[in-house]
Amino acid sequence: MLDLGLEKQTFKIQNRLKVVHLKRPGFLKTYAALIFPVGGLHRAYQDSSIHYFPAGAAHFLEHKCFERDGEEMTDVFSRQGASANAYTTYQSTSYVFEAIENLEANLLTLCDMAFNPQFTEAGIEKEKGIIVQEWSMYQDSPFYRQYQLMQEVLYQDHPYALDILGQKESIEAMDLNTLNAIHEAYYQPETATLVIAGDLDLSEIITALDKKLTFPKPTTKRPVAIEGAFIDVEKDLVIEDDVQDEYMVFGYRMPYQTDLFQRYHHYMALDIALDSVFGSSSHFYEKALDEGLISDNFFTEISFYDNVYDVTMASQTKAPEAFKKAIDALLLEPAKEVIDETLFHRLKKAGIGSFIFSLESLEGMVRSYTRYLHDGISEEDLLKIQNDLTFEDVLSAYQTFQNARSKVTVLLKPSKETLNKQKNKLS
Amino acid sequence: MLHVYTEQFKAASLTLRFFMPLERKTASVARVLFQMMGTKTLQYPSRKELNAALEEAYDASLNTSVSLLYDQIEMKIQIRFVDPSLLQDAAYETQLIKIFKDVLYHPYLDETLLNQEKSFILDDIKTKESQKSQIASSMLTDTLLEGHPYHIPSTEEAPLIKAVQLNEVKALFEKLKELPCLILAAGPLPLISLKRWLKVLDLTGHPQYQPHPLLKTPIAKKEPLNVIAKMHQVYRYHVYDSGVYRDDRDYPAFQVLQHILGGDSDSMLFKRIRETHSMAYSVQAIPSIKYGLLIIQGSIDPLKTELYDQEIASIIKELKETHVDKDTLFYAQQSIQESIKRNSDSLSVLSRRALMQYYFNEPFEIDAYLAQIRAVNAGDIKRLAENLKEVYAFKYGGFDA
Structure with missing residues (x-):
């Protein structure tokens, strides 16, 4: 393993909130992220019984934590010389800022706005309008709709079938009591993590935070594990839209490993396997480009959250049927025939390079570090797992993908109206 | 090199x-x-x-x-x-x-x-x-x-x-x-x-590229254009001739004006268009110093386009007729300065600064530019706002699919 001189320190504030300091010498600014374990996949909290809440609640909550008494908290950060933002994924919500000065004040603001928000009926009503505008913006993208349809069919009754923002109806259904209850259940310091990256000495700031921060009282409300049934499905769908070419998306849902270590081990092995078979130095990629089946925007991607485990492949195509046949035929070939050991070693080396590139910015570093934080796994752990992988692990992971339980393809093609417009343009 | x-x-x-x-x-x-x-x-x-x-x-x-x-x-x-x-x-x-x-x-x-x-x-x-x-x-x-x-x-x-x-x-x-x-x-x-x-x-055969003076061609006023398309939203653009180009002395003041108008969540556009009226999720002012323009871009609710246009006109009028208050100016200046300082932690930004120094004689070290930002006053902002002339309005979308 390389010695990249990366240091990590951990602290605890009031014995409740875990703080991780990623030391990165030479950087002027500090980047901080406060992460809560609630995202688009979470749909319920529990006290004496289980209470379900509308889709998109975690994202709505993220928007509302940024407002207090009609004041945007981003303005407060701005006045303290910082730039703040937030984002919600399927698994978590992160509040972030970057600043050179006033670190203590900015960290206090970050924690206070997230742990002690003040929601109002009027603020929630106003936010519905803004989030519906955000939702509408995505709906205007045919590629977004294609991807969303693939996810809906592949996951059906699972929360992953829906977008992180929820639907228009679920956004409209949000209310004060629901937001307060979700906040109480999911925004407890014991389950949150504060990650701070930069070249600084944190000890004094930690002491100050320990004295000055007010956390919510412990509660009987608790998070509920992500639920949702998986129904095996095999479907080929075609949708028409105002697009100028044909675009194919393949989705493969796979069984997930229940053991945490096995799950990450499998994920890292599959990542290498997919790069070997479909990556830019693969035989398939070169051949499919030469035969015109794919364009150079072809990509594969693994979605990996809790019990969600799937592979997406997508490309613009001139020959969707032949593209599909080529993928189907390739997936029938024995793993050993399509993955060679030289490639495996080369991709492990490339993995080290891409890890080093991820250290080029504090944002990238924190994002990599926190991506799997909900499982207590860091980017460095992933690198170690990758280092220990054997060729057999990669072959075995690829075989799981070959035997994926659910397969959905969605072809996006120009509507008749668009084709007529194209013809008129030509004539 | x-x-x-x-x-x-x-x-x-x-x-x-x-x-x-x-x-x-x-x-x-x-x-x-x-x-x-x-x-x-x-x-x-x-x-x-x-x-x-x-x-x-x-x-x-x-x-x-x-x-x-x-x-x-x-x-x-x-x-x-x-x-x-x-x-x-x-x-x-x-x-x-x-x-x-x-x-x-x-x-x-x-x-x-x-x-x-x-x-x-x-x-x-x-x-x-x-x-x-x-x-x-x-x-x-x-x-x-x-x-x-x-x-x-x-x-x-x-x-x-x-x-x-x-x-x-x-x-x-x-x-x-x-x-x-x-x-x-x-x-x-x-x-x-x-x-x-x-x-x-062995690149010795290549002469080094030498920058030279650039054209400053004002954009002529054009008739507004509305293009109807099946969409949930409308992309609305208001384009103003600012008369400020990259190498102009007014460039730092123009950057402050753009920030106050539509730079971040503290800006007039964000507060009034998004937070007060919920007309848009995204609205911003974009400087185009290559062409001497300032563009206001919003992706807005189709049912609120008229109100949106009125609000934009009212914001621009306010900027032209009144001096921005001391706090607004101070925080805009601070926000720009901090952002420039933070960007020094990016290799691509440092590379860009080296290029801008070579192409346009802009300082690589940021201190001189930060001083120019600090020197901007409310009179500069009002003067630049007064110079804004709307040359084009463009709308795309608006027919809900």
């Missing part, structure tokens, strides 16, 4: 920029040539082999692109790689130089690859034409900048790419050997190492 040496980062890059006068046909030939150059070489005669060599070099990446720098076509080729001193691999740097030299001097230029790469560029154009935001933005610039000497209409792109011939690509490649060039090395690449790269690459 520009050398931004810093040990702060763990990756370095070497970029060569070649320049020739802007001409539409040549720009398309350049785009095809540079797309082909990053694909196959004499030493690596397939994509597979070239990509494998890059993976073997710890995921080094090759990037080529063609863009317009005012009256010039700027053709860029870059290699980005892990700091060689981190790896206990003596052959690593030699391998990188070998790859880059081969890409630069021995690209594979044949008819099959030409047709393939042309097809990928055309695919890319079709993908852009399939996205409403891209269509709106292309229609805006094509109608706004029609006839401008620094603009190539997007409608010409596909026919020009289709028409590119192999002999034109080969001729441009030959010409490349004597074109003005600018070398930029950035990151943990010490001079001794850089000299080794340059010795092997």
Whole structure:
């Protein structure tokens, strides 16, 4: 393993909130992220019984934590010389800022706005309008709709079938009591993590935070594990839209490993396997480009959250049927025939390079570090797992993908109206 | 040669920029040539082999692109790689130089690859034409900048790419050997190492690119245009002639004006359009200092377009008629200064600063510019706002699918 001189320190504030300091010498600014374990996949909290809440609640909550008494908290950060933002994924919500000065004040603001928000009926009503505008913006993208349809069919009754923002109806259904209850259940310091990256000495700031921060009282409300049934499905769908070419998306849902270590081990092995078979130095990629089946925007991607485990492949195509046949035929070939050991070693080396590139910015570093934080796994752990992988692990992971339980393809093609417009343009 | 040496980062890059006068046909030939150059070489005669060599070099990446720098076509080729001193691999740097030299001097230029790469560029154009935001933005610039000497209409792109011939690509490649060039090395690449790269690459035949005075052509007022499309939202643009160009003395004050109007969540647009009236999720003011313009862009609720236009008119009127208050000005100045300081933690920003220093004589060290931002007063903001003249309004979308 390389010695990249990366240091990590951990602290605890009031014995409740875990703080991780990623030391990165030479950087002027500090980047901080406060992460809560609630995202688009979470749909319920529990006290004496289980209470379900509308889709998109975690994202709505993220928007509302940024407002207090009609004041945007981003303005407060701005006045303290910082730039703040937030984002919600399927698994978590992160509040972030970057600043050179006033670190203590900015960290206090970050924690206070997230742990002690003040929601109002009027603020929630106003936010519905803004989030519906955000939702509408995505709906205007045919590629977004294609991807969303693939996810809906592949996951059906699972929360992953829906977008992180929820639907228009679920956004409209949000209310004060629901937001307060979700906040109480999911925004407890014991389950949150504060990650701070930069070249600084944190000890004094930690002491100050320990004295000055007010956390919510412990509660009987608790998070509920992500639920949702998986129904095996095999479907080929075609949708028409105002697009100028044909675009194919393949989705493969796979069984997930229940053991945490096995799950990450499998994920890292599959990542290498997919790069070997479909990556830019693969035989398939070169051949499919030469035969015109794919364009150079072809990509594969693994979605990996809790019990969600799937592979997406997508490309613009001139020959969707032949593209599909080529993928189907390739997936029938024995793993050993399509993955060679030289490639495996080369991709492990490339993995080290891409890890080093991820250290080029504090944002990238924190994002990599926190991506799997909900499982207590860091980017460095992933690198170690990758280092220990054997060729057999990669072959075995690829075989799981070959035997994926659910397969959905969605072809996006120009509507008749668009084709007529194209013809008129030509004539 | 520009050398931004810093040990702060763990990756370095070497970029060569070649320049020739802007001409539409040549720009398309350049785009095809540079797309082909990053694909196959004499030493690596397939994509597979070239990509494998890059993976073997710890995921080094090759990037080529063609863009317009005012009256010039700027053709860029870059290699980005892990700091060689981190790896206990003596052959690593030699391998990188070998790859880059081969890409630069021995690209594979044949008819099959030409047709393939042309097809990928055309695919890319079709993908852009399939996205409403891209269509709106292309229609805006094509109608706004029609006839401008620094603009190539997007409608010409596909026919020009289709028409590119192999002999034109080969001729441009030959010409490349004597074109003005600018070398930029950035990151943990010490001079001794850089000299080794340059010795092997042998770029001595290229004169260094010399910047020259640029045209400042005001955009003439145009009739508003409304294009109806099936969409959930409307892309609305209000375009103002600001009279401020990149190398103008008023540029720092213009940056403060843009920030107060629509820079971040503290801005007038964000507060009034998004937070007070919930008309839009995204609304901002974008400076276009190449053309002396300020553009207000919002993706808005179709049912609120009239109200939106009234609100924009009211915000601009307010800026023209009243002095911004002390706090607003102070926080805008602070926000810009802090953002400039924070950006120093990015190698791409440092590289850009070195380029801007070379092209436009802007200071690489930020202190002088921060002082100029601090010196802006409310009178400057009002004066620049008074100069804003709306020259165009464009709307795309609005018919709910």
